Amino acid sequence: MSALDVFGFAARALRGHRLRTALSLLGVAIGVAAVVTLTALGEGARRYVLAEFASVGSNMVVVLPGKTETSGAMPGIGGVPNDLTLDDALAVTRGVREIDKVAPMVVGTETVVYAERQRQVALFGTSHEALEVRRLGIAHGRFLPPLAWDRGAPIAVLGSKLARELFAASDPVGQVVRVGDWRMRVIGVLEPRGQQLGLDMDDVVIVPVATGMKMLNRSGLFRLVIQVRSHADLERVKAAVVRLLSERHGEEDVTVITQDAVISAFSSILGALTMALGGIAAVSLAVAGVGIMNVMLVSVSERTREVGLLKALGAGRRQILAAFLAEAILISSAGGILGLALGWIAVRVIVAIYPALPASPPLWAVAAAFSLSVVVGGVFGVLPARRATRLDPVAALAGR
Amino acid sequence: MRAPASRRPAGADRDARVIRLDGISRSYDVGGEAVHALVDVTETIESGEHLAIMGPSGSGKSTLLHVLGCLDRPDRGSYELDGRDVSALDEAELTLVRRHTIGFVFQFFHLVPRLSACENVELPMLFAGIPPAERRERSLARLAAVGLEARAQHRPDQLSGGERQRVALARATVLEPKLLLADEPTGNLDTASGRHVLEILEQMNAAGLTLIVVTHGPAVARRARRILLLKDGQIVYRGTGSRIHEAVERLSAAENGA
Numbered sequence: 001m002s003a004l005d006v007f008g009f010a011a012r013a014l015r016g017h018r019l020r021t022a023l024s025l026l027g028v029a030i031g032v033a034a035v036v037t038l039t040a041l042g043e044g045a046r047r048y049v050l051a052e053f054a055s056v057g058s059n060m061v062v063v064l065p066g067k068t069e070t071s072g073a074m075p076g077i078g079g080v081p082n083d084l085t086l087d088d089a090l091a092v093t094r095g096v097r098e099i100d101k102v103a104p105m106v107v108g109t110e111t112v113v114y115a116e117r118q119r120q121v122a123l124f125g126t127s128h129e130a131l132e133v134r135r136l137g138i139a140h141g142r143f144l145p146p147l148a149w150d151r152g153a154p155i156a157v158l159g160s161k162l163a164r165e166l167f168a169a170s171d172p173v174g175q176v177v178r179v180g181d182w183r184m185r186v187i188g189v190l191e192p193r194g195q196q197l198g199l200d201m202d203d204v205v206i207v208p209v210a211t212g213m214k215m216l217n218r219s220g221l222f223r224l225v226i227q228v229r230s231h232a233d234l235e236r237v238k239a240a241v242v243r244l245l246s247e248r249h250g251e252e253d254v255t256v257i258t259q260d261a262v263i264s265a266f267s268s269i270l271g272a273l274t275m276a277l278g279g280i281a282a283v284s285l286a287v288a289g290v291g292i293m294n295v296m297l298v299s300v301s302e303r304t305r306e307v308g309l310l311k312a313l314g315a316g317r318r319q320i321l322a323a324f325l326a327e328a329i330l331i332s333s334a335g336g337i338l339g340l341a342l343g344w345i346a347v348r349v350i351v352a353i354y355p356a357l358p359a360s361p362p363l364w365a366v367a368a369a370f371s372l373s374v375v376v377g378g379v380f381g382v383l384p385a386r387r388a389t390r391l392d393p394v395a396a397l398a399g400r
Numbered sequence: 401m402r403a404p405a406s407r408r409p410a411g412a413d414r415d416a417r418v419i420r421l422d423g424i425s426r427s428y429d430v431g432g433e434a435v436h437a438l439v440d441v442t443e444t445i446e447s448g449e450h451l452a453i454m455g456p457s458g459s460g461k462s463t464l465l466h467v468l469g470c471l472d473r474p475d476r477g478s479y480e481l482d483g484r485d486v487s488a489l490d491e492a493e494l495t496l497v498r499r500h501t502i503g504f505v506f507q508f509f510h511l512v513p514r515l516s517a518c519e520n521v522e523l524p525m526l527f528a529g530i531p532p533a534e535r536r537e538r539s540l541a542r543l544a545a546v547g548l549e550a551r552a553q554h555r556p557d558q559l560s561g562g563e564r565q566r567v568a569l570a571r572a573t574v575l576e577p578k579l580l581l582a583d584e585p586t587g588n589l590d591t592a593s594g595r596h597v598l599e600i601l602e603q604m605n606a607a608g609l610t611l612i613v614v615t616h617g618p619a620v621a622r623r624a625r626r627i628l629l630l631k632d633g634q635i636v637y638r639g640t641g642s643r644i645h646e647a648v649e650r651l652s653a654a655e656n657g658a
Contacts, residue, residue, distance in 0.1 A: 314499020393471040
């Protein structure tokens, strides 16, 4: 009895119970569609976040003051870390050859006032390098001019939303605003940029780094953002920066993060999330499997006489097992194919509704969902099929 | 009645005795009580015989038929079919015996309702692994032999009772078995259809097929060349030819509890 004969026989049997077959097939289809859709969402989220990081700029190394690492020492013991100063930033810029640009940064909150309007926004003290390092764009006017880092100036660049809210339709460039206790001339407005690593770049005021440190009364920087010439040099730059700053501070008290590390951390977290979503959806496949088992048990008990007949005609146990298993597998794999189609449609709909979310099921999830659907038929079909093979032919022929 | 000793073994005439039952017993447990369906049945059935098995309900004739058809195993005794001791075979070997040596015809036809007449006849060949084209050809040939070539594509519900039984006959004989077991083959048919089915059975028997019919009907039993009468699991009467009338009398008596 060839495989084709087995499946042909099983298909004929299923066609006798179209509604029942369709319903249990639908159960599998829903399970597979759920796996496809949910993993597509998870994968979409992962891609979205990665794209966010990419928008910040690649080849990036970030230096933070303080050592963030788990050690046996009590927090606070082992000394307060040294400030990360503008001199440190200069030393890094000059001392590490592979570095293209360094943008020093201080961050705080200040009130910006123009006429009667005032807004509480993020104050961002940095240098002209930030324009490129953080992939910013200028909509109007200009960005910070290339000043020496330790020289302040009463000038400010506004985020697009801040500019709109303070100045409405009029041109802010050339106007004077009050930032905290300081009077500053607006020299430019940023292009709309949206969220960048949790900071709304449309709702900021950017000033020269030395001015920012004075305004916020800080002696150290919030961080250094370093752009490396080549991606291949990232690790070397990281090591060189740590070495250089450790020498300057007399201890290793900075943390250096490459963007790669952050991206891969997020990527693996969101990848795990996607797998978890897929796993939850796969539970519905198991439920669908129980549905198949139920339908097959009904089928076996309805066809008891037929099983008896097949035995009398010389069908072996394996052949009867194969015939009933084939029915279960046909239901589940047809359900799997339908589920893939439904999942594809669902993903299309999601993408149509949320174009920003690059939802697309990962290949592994598609392959796993379909093969799992086939396996479900096989596994949950075994019990009913075995029941059929174990029927006593005499009793079965009598319909008992 | 055992076969005369002079006609025993010696491989040459082995084929002459298609069936040899020796001390077959079979009992069931029904509601905690043992029912002795067959008690020490010993019988030899020659190749090409036309044998009728009669007996009142519960006499064990169906059990005997199932044992003969390798659908049921005796608790005791040996059963030799076509020169092989089938009581010692395992399930897989019994499957092959059922497939190739034995054909079944049932009172309720037992056609698979979703399959056409032709496909029903193909079933045993399906399990025997015969390729599709050959299956179809042989199936159509068998259907032609029972006069149903025009009905080959009809499903059972589109056939009359007599036609259904003829499809079942074609199916039972498509793998050319040595032994055909018929359980009340005309029990569900009108007289004319029943006679037609019996005629086909007798033609097959005349062509060399060993035919064993279990029946209640004296009219069916009378057509056999030999008759066994069962009562309480034992053979209580064996008759041949003209003495079949006598057997039928006995059956009536048995049914009246005599």
